[in-house]
Amino acid sequence: MTQKTILRALKGETQPVPPIWMMRQAGRYLPEYRATRAKAGDFLSLCYNSELAAEVTLQPIRRYGFDAAILFADILLLPQALGADLWFETGEGPRLSTIGDKAGVSALRPVGDIHETLAPVYETVRILSQALPRETTLIGFAGAPWTVATYMIAGRGTPDQGPAHLLKNTDRAAFQALIDVLVLATVEYLSAQITAGAEVVKLFDSWAGSLKGQDFEDFAVAPARAIIAALKARHPTTPIIAFPRQAGEGYIGFAKATRADCVALDDGISPVWAANHVQVDGCVQGNLAPGHMVTGGEDLVRETRRVVQAFSQGPHIFNLGHGITPDANPDNVARMVEVVRGG
Numbered sequence: 001m002t003q004k005t006i007l008r009a010l011k012g013e014t015q016p017v018p019p020i021w022m023m024r025q026a027g028r029y030l031p032e033y034r035a036t037r038a039k040a041g042d043f044l045s046l047c048y049n050s051e052l053a054a055e056v057t058l059q060p061i062r063r064y065g066f067d068a069a070i071l072f073a074d075i076l077l078l079p080q081a082l083g084a085d086l087w088f089e090t091g092e093g094p095r096l097s098t099i100g101d102k103a104g105v106s107a108l109r110p111v112g113d114i115h116e117t118l119a120p121v122y123e124t125v126r127i128l129s130q131a132l133p134r135e136t137t138l139i140g141f142a143g144a145p146w147t148v149a150t151y152m153i154a155g156r157g158t159p160d161q162g163p164a165h166l167l168k169n170t171d172r173a174a175f176q177a178l179i180d181v182l183v184l185a186t187v188e189y190l191s192a193q194i195t196a197g198a199e200v201v202k203l204f205d206s207w208a209g210s211l212k213g214q215d216f217e218d219f220a221v222a223p224a225r226a227i228i229a230a231l232k233a234r235h236p237t238t239p240i241i242a243f244p245r246q247a248g249e250g251y252i253g254f255a256k257a258t259r260a261d262c263v264a265l266d267d268g269i270s271p272v273w274a275a276n277h278v279q280v281d282g283c284v285q286g287n288l289a290p291g292h293m294v295t296g297g298e299d300l301v302r303e304t305r306r307v308v309q310a311f312s313q314g315p316h317i318f319n320l321g322h323g324i325t326p327d328a329n330p331d332n333v334a335r336m337v338e339v340v341r342g343g
């Protein structure tokens, strides 16, 4: 039986001290990340430089001894591998060529061709599976189809995912075709990460919260269920974490409906509510508000203990409710890890 604490939680084991890692743990709040990124040139060059991507993945493990390392890459590399243009505007975020109709979907590269672009990502995974400490679990990831589609349709991040909702509501066939391509491509991408050495994979559906009612079923639940079924058929022992961010009541039953081994929780729901309504079905991950990594102090200690306590009766992986922000203080992260581990 494995000794890795993350894998034990994902098998449903309740542990006296929850394992911990942090979304965006390799990021701009760390001076060593900023130095390596400068060496790589820009963010995308860092993602495709396997040696340097492995290096930034390892930095937070060295500094904090997290129980998991998450592959350094981005959810937007998959659309790029499917033929979208992708670049990052400094200080603003991602920009992509846009898709607005069925012809745009048909013009994408065949799903089988994605590995040509993504090969350096798999190489990063191979390097990491050799370089990580034996107790550290390696997590691979991809964006969920809806979230990735919102960027491919709008060509950028949007506050309300308006352009994606508009296409969904006005040209359902084109929208569904894009989701279908992304389901297939995500299965191939995550499967290749697992073959390269990822021990767990996570599906980030950052904009799931803007899908309401039947749309949530059709475009958050159904694609996750399809991806998870296909991955489980090929890799039956690899656990899968699903993150339908800001799903609210939609978190209830999400693990059962999708067969995810763990549901990651954002900080828009209280830990006690989530323990009663979501953790009853199995492992959960989360959900300290990332703002505490900026503000620190007594609030950080109290709220960290509150999260640990609320989830202490079942399987739990401690994490933030969303990614750590660039203005966070690295000392606050150290304090959080200490408190989770009983300090």
Ligand SMILES: Cc1c2[nH]c(c1CCC(=O)O)Cc1[nH]c(c(CCC(=O)O)c1C)Cc1[nH]c(c(CCC(=O)O)c1C)Cc1[nH]c(c(C)c1CCC(=O)O)C2
Pocket: 022, 023, 024, 025, 026, 027, 028, 037, 043, 070, 071, 072, 073, 074, 075, 076, 092, 093, 094, 141, 143, 157, 204, 206, 323
């Ligand atoms: C929506 C999304 C993206 N990327 C991702 C998501 C889903 C999770 C979420 O909701 O945050 C996922 C992601 N992005 C990154 C990782 C690496 C692993 C980790 O969590 O440490 C992961 C898992 C690196 C990154 N991805 C990005 C950075 C910052 C880039 C830099 O160094 O300048 C990092 C470390 C850039 C990125 N990438 C994306 C945006 C919107 C941005 C710009 C916003 C920002 O600058 O924070 C798309």
